[in-house]
Every structure is written in C-alpha cells, then in structure tokens.
Amino acid sequence: MVGAVIGDIVGSRFEFKNNKSKEFLLFTEQNKFTDDSLLTIAIANAFNISKTDFSDLEKNTINSIQTLARKYNNLGYGFSFYNWVFSSDPKPYNSFANGGSMRVSSVAYAAKNLEEVKKLTKIVTEITHNHIEAIKGATCVAEVIYLARTGKKIKEIKEYVEKNYYELNFTLDEIRPTYLFDLSTKNTVPVALEAFFESNSFEDAIRNAISVGGDSDTIAAITGSISEAYYKVPEDIREKALSYLPKELLDILVEFENKYE
Numbered sequence: 001m002v003g004a005v006i007g008d009i010v011g012s013r014f015e016f017k018n019n020k021s022k023e024f025l026l027f028t029e030q031n032k033f034t035d036d037s038l039l040t041i042a043i044a045n046a047f048n049i050s051k052t053d054f055s056d057l058e059k060n061t062i063n064s065i066q067t068l069a070r071k072y073n074n075l076g077y078g079f080s081f082y083n084w085v086f087s088s089d090p091k092p093y094n095s096f097a098n099g100g101s102m103r104v105s106s107v108a109y110a111a112k113n114l115e116e117v118k119k120l121t122k123i124v125t126e127i128t129h130n131h132i133e134a135i136k137g138a139t140c141v142a143e144v145i146y147l148a149r150t151g152k153k154i155k156e157i158k159e160y161v162e163k164n165y166y167e168l169n170f171t172l173d174e175i176r177p178t179y180l181f182d183l184s185t186k187n188t189v190p191v192a193l194e195a196f197f198e199s200n201s202f203e204d205a206i207r208n209a210i211s212v213g214g215d216s217d218t219i220a221a222i223t224g225s226i227s228e229a230y231y232k233v234p235e236d237i238r239e240k241a242l243s244y245l246p247k248e249l250l251d252i253l254v255e256f257e258n259k260y261e
Contacts, residue, residue, distance in 0.1 A: 105145055
C-alpha cells in the first residue's frame with residue numbers, strides 16, 4: 001500500500017506540469033501528499049477497524065473517508081466527491097473517474113483470494129464510484145496487486161489483464177508524445193498498468209508512470225501500488241516518502257501493514 005503513497009507524492013509536482021521524461025528528482029521541497037494518499041490510507045483505516053468477516057466494511061469505509069477528508073479538506077478533491085464528503089447522507093454519484101482505482105490497494109492485502117478481492121473492491125469503490133468503468137478499473141488494479149504479491153510473473157499478470165480487462169496494444173513510447181491529462185478510469189488504468197509492465201524495478205516503474213504525463217500523481221499511485229507488490233520498495237525511497245505524511249496518517253499505514261502485510 002505504501003507504493004501508492006510513494007507514487008502520489010513523487011507525481012504530485014507533475015500533475016499540472018508534466019515531465020515527459022524519466023529523468024527527474026524523485027523528491028523535492030515541492031512534493032506533497034494529495035487526495036490519492038489520503039484516500040488510500042482512509043480505506044486502509046477502514047480495514048484496520050472492520051470485523052474479520054468485513055460485514056461492517058462499507059460503513060467503516062464511508063466514515064473513515066469522510067472523517068479524514070473533512071480534516072484534510074484542501075487536497076484537490078473533485079466537486080462531486082467534495083460534496084459527498086460533507087454530506088450527512090452520502091450516496092454514490094456514478095463517477096467513471098480514476099479515483100476508485102488509485103485508492104484500492106489495501107484490498108489486495110486484506111483479501112484471501114481473487115473472489116474476495118472482487119467482493120471487497122466493489123464495497124469500497126461503489127460508495128462513490130458506482131459506474132461500471134470505475135468498478136472495472138478498481139477491480140483490475142486490486143486483482144493485479146494480488147497476483148503480483150502472490151508470486152505471478154509480469155507476463156502472466158499482463159495475460160490476465162488482457163484476457164479479463166484491457167487490451168494493452170500500445171507502448172509508453174508510442175503514446176507519450178500525445179497523451180494528455182485525463183481523469184477517466186478507462187484512459188488512466190491501462191497506462192498505469194503499462195508503466196508497470198515495462199518496468200524492471202520499483203523506481204523504474206514510478207519513472208515510467210511519470211514520464212507519460214497526464215494525471216501524473218494518480219497514474220504513479222496506481223503503478224506504485226502494483227510495483228510495491230511485485231518488487232518491494234527500497235528502504236531509502238520508503239523512508240523519504242513517508243516523511244511527507246503527518247503522524248496520524250503514518251500511524252494508520254503502519255497499523256495496516258502490521259495487521260495484513
């Protein structure tokens with residue numbers, strides 16, 4: 001799960017000023033955590049406090065997201081999500097944006113098998129993003145993380161994605177010159193996946209994700225969440241990234257890792 005946070009923080013300074021290259025400093029004074037990290041950690045918190053059968057997961061996810069997002073309310077939330085956060089009766093709003101996919105990584109560690117990955121992903125995603133494309137993208141990301149952390153090789157994972165979710169008939173070099181900012185799930189998740197599939201290390205995957213441009217923090221968060229499960233995170237990168245988090249959020253993340261990882 002920390003891979004999503006790292007990708008978000010590294011990508012934060014490139015979201016509206018893309019860097020179409022793999023050459024850049026990972027961390028500077030301009031880096032920060034955004035809504036991608038906050039919501040990833042909020043869902044992890046829901047797992048921390050939920051029953052073992054996850055019967056209260058939906059309620060806990062709503063409460064956890066609302067509580068933390070209300071406290072950290074200046075992280076660049078979309079208009080519809082912002083209204084949901086402050087609603088006394090929050091309802092899903094049929095979003096097909098990429099927000100469901102970037103926050104879902106904890107599911108892949110809490111779930112015991114792929115069927116449970118599907119079930120839990122649907123619960124934590126459709127409270128806001130109940131559009132079929134958003135649920136599809138989030139489920140794909142969570143399943144890929146699960147496959148990566150349970151020993152599948154890149155070739156096997158890519159074959160699984162292309163069989164069940166997306167046809168990845170492009171390379172990063174092919175789309176990099178023309179790829180633009182896009183919040184839709186269907187135009188974000190495949191790019192983040194390809195950044196992982198073309199990588200040879202955790203850091204290389206993050207650099208791939210940034211280099212394509214677009215919604216940099218979210219693409220890198222998704223790629224980072226997958227790459228952590230496959231490669232593991234270098235300790236120096238982890239330590240530096242987590243220094244950007246307030247203690248409250250760091251404590252939630254560590255509690256989740258101790259419980260599930």
